[in-house]
Amino acid sequence: MxxxxxxxxxxxxxxxxxxxxxxxxxxxxxxxxxxxxxxxxxxxxxxxxxxxxxxxxxxxxxxxxxxxxxxxxxxxxxSEEGKNLSSYQIKKEKTYSYEEEESEGITYCRMYDSNDNLVKYMIWRPNNLLSYINYFHDGKKIVRDRFNRFGQLSHTEYLREDNSVFMTEYFDVYGKRVIIKYEDGPYLISDKNAVFDTVLPDEQxxxxxxxxxxxxxxxxxxxxxxxxxxxxxxxxxxxxxxxxxxxxxxxxxxxxxxxxxxxxxxxxxxxxxxxxxxxxxxxxxxxxxxxxxxxxxxxxxIPHPCQTVENLDEIAPRTNKLVSVGRLSSEKNLDHLLEIVSLVKKRIPDVLLEIYGTGKEKKNLTKLVHQLNLKDNVKFKGYVDNVDSIYATSELFLFAGQGEGFTMSVLESLSCGCPVGSYHVRYGVDEMIQEETNGFLVAFDDKEKFAENIIAYLNKTDEEKLQYRQEAVNTAAKYAEDKVADKWKQLMNNLS
The missing domain is CATH 3.40.50.2000 (Glycogen Phosphorylase B;)
Structure with missing residues (x-):
């Protein structure tokens, strides 16, 4: 079938x-x-x-x-046909001079004419395939060639004086021009004979x-x-x-x-x-x-699905370790978490918050860490694809957002047996977190209460914490893959 x-x-x-x-x-x-x-x-x-x-x-x-x-x-x-084709190669010409340097596996090369004017600036990826070439005229960047992951020419960008792109030509891996894109439209699409037979007014x-x-x-x-x-x-x-x-x-x-x-x-x-x-x-x-x-x-x-952890009693969370996972952006209110941890530190000096994710707020958050004297208590761990082991080895997952559609990270944490401390906001946390069962909820911006709840949880006995962790898994089981799949199956059948 x-x-x-x-x-x-x-x-x-x-x-x-x-x-x-x-x-x-x-x-x-x-x-x-x-x-x-x-x-x-x-x-x-x-x-x-x-x-x-x-x-x-x-x-x-x-x-x-x-x-x-x-x-x-x-x-x-x-593009995927390029894996069986040769990559673009630069042939050095005697009439030009070249300056090369390498940093972290990336090769940079500047090409100058006989009057020492910069003509090209070329960059190779660590696998020695071209990434892009910038072309210069009278000291100004005018054109950029970009190359696909197999090293063939992908597209050529034509630049204004301010380096903004006003036109782009896209090529297939055999060198045929297949799309011309103007900044605000139109798009010109070629047929099999490289003739532009279709004109489209805009991206839609x-x-x-x-x-x-x-x-x-x-x-x-x-x-x-x-x-x-x-x-x-x-x-x-x-x-x-x-x-x-x-x-x-x-x-x-x-x-x-x-x-x-x-x-x-x-x-x-x-x-x-x-x-x-x-x-x-x-x-x-x-x-x-x-x-x-x-x-x-x-x-x-239809909620997000999850898989729950097995053999929960065999996993030992690190004592006093807290975790946050998500984009480092202003709406996530990670500055609240740092202020909360500074309050917790007064009672639990070795408390540790690991923050996973990337984003534009990293610089501001790092500055706040130093202002609050938390350099030994807060660690930025960057982005990782799989976070299950991170949740499973943490005592509490913390969430400080003011509004979400579901808060998938909360469900992921619960599914790994990690209870959650969160502001009481719409939506998601208000349906997944039960007080004194699998975590806690506090009113938005009540940092003192948030810190008090963290301290209270970290001071619970191992037996009490294990009960919280088991209840976290029990809650996540309501969102098990097969149950969510049944909801999608019903919806799909109704569409038929």
Whole structure:
């Protein structure tokens, strides 16, 4: 029996996963395992490393090897055929002089003409394949060539004086120009003979053109994870023969305190909800709130799935170790956690908070660590693909966000037997955390109470902590893969 295809619409697969990509991968994994469905991740951003990143997530067990990923530009450029072709090679010419240097395995080379004017600046990756070449004229950068992961020319960018790109030419691995992109449109698409026979006015038209190419005549299910970018394809008029599901990954409101403004990512969906066959939200409370505010009746609650840890009593968390996992961004309020830890330190001097993740707030947070004299109590550990062992060896997971659609990291922590301390916010934590059972909740911004709860938990006996850890696993079991798969199966059957 041929497997049914379901397309997940995403922007990119980066070196570090966002919560949206990670949750979609978990969904794709249960589609393969339980539903005999072949998920296809569809990405539209140009990223020469997109397949390298994807293969790493497959290798590390984050995403099932049977799930495929198709990128718009790689599709037209036939990028994966490059693995069997020769890479682009630079031949040094005697009429030019060259300066080379190497740093951390990366080779940099500047090429000068006979008048010592910089002509080219070339960079090779650690595998000795070209990464890009900048071209100069009269001291100004005018053109940049970028190369794919196999070392063939990917695209050429034409630059203004301020280095912004006004036109890009994309090539397939055989050197044929397949797309010309102007800054604000249009896009020119070539046929098999390199003749530009299709003109598309903007990115939305390009995405629609691409989707029709890969879908063909079938009527698939399309799951929209990146709503701001792709919802307009479906809200204006039905342009694809497909069943559509919009997934809300965060709160439907932007102002987390007053809920007075719609989240821009979901505004189009909420203004035209019946353009979609279903809208999936992650919690019962968000479903209830949207129904009450908008009167929408095609909402379905399906949470994220998880796997729970086995042999919990064989895992020994490190004494007084706390953990936080997520982007280092302002909305995560990690500065609150640092202030809370400084309060805990007064009673428990060896308390340790490990922070996993990357983001633009790293510099500010590092500065605050020093201001609060926490350099021995707070460690920034960077991004890791798999965090199960991190949760399992921690006493408490801490969350200080002001609003979330589900808070997947909380569920991951519970599934590994790590209780959770969190602000009491919408959504997710209010459904997963039970006071004096598997963690604690405190009112937003009450740092003193938060610290008191951490101290109280860390001072519990080993037997009491083990009971909390077992209850954490019991809570996570409600979100077990097979149970969540049943919800998706029912939804898919209803679409047929």
């Amino acid at each position: 041929e497997k049914k295809k379901v397309y997940f619409l995403h922007s990119n697969i980066g070196e570090h996963l966002t919560g949206i990509e990670k949750s979609a991968m978990k969904r794709g994994n249960i589609f393969v395992k339980y539903l005999n469905i072949e998920p296809v991740f569809v990405t539209f951003s140009k990223n020469v490393n997109v397949h390298t990143n994807w293969e790493r997530y497959v290798e590390n067990g984050v995403v099932d090897k049977n799930i495929t990923m198709i990128n718009l530009f790689e599709y037209f450029q036939r 038209a390009l995405i629609l053109y691409f989707l029709k190419k890969i879908i063909g005549e079938e009527e698939p299910v399309i799951i929209i994870d990146r709503n701001k970018r792709y919802s307009p394809l479906f809200t204006e008029r039905k342009q694809l023969n497909a069943k559509t599901i919009s997934v809300f990954h965060s709160t439907y409101f932007a102002n987390t305190k007053f809920r007075s403004k719609l989240n821009k990512n979901y505004k189009d969906v909420l203004n035209s909800p019946y353009s979609f066959d279903n809208i999936v939200v992650l919690t019962h409370n968000q479903k209830r709130d949207i129904e009450e505010q908008f009167g929408i009746n095609n909402l379905v609650t």
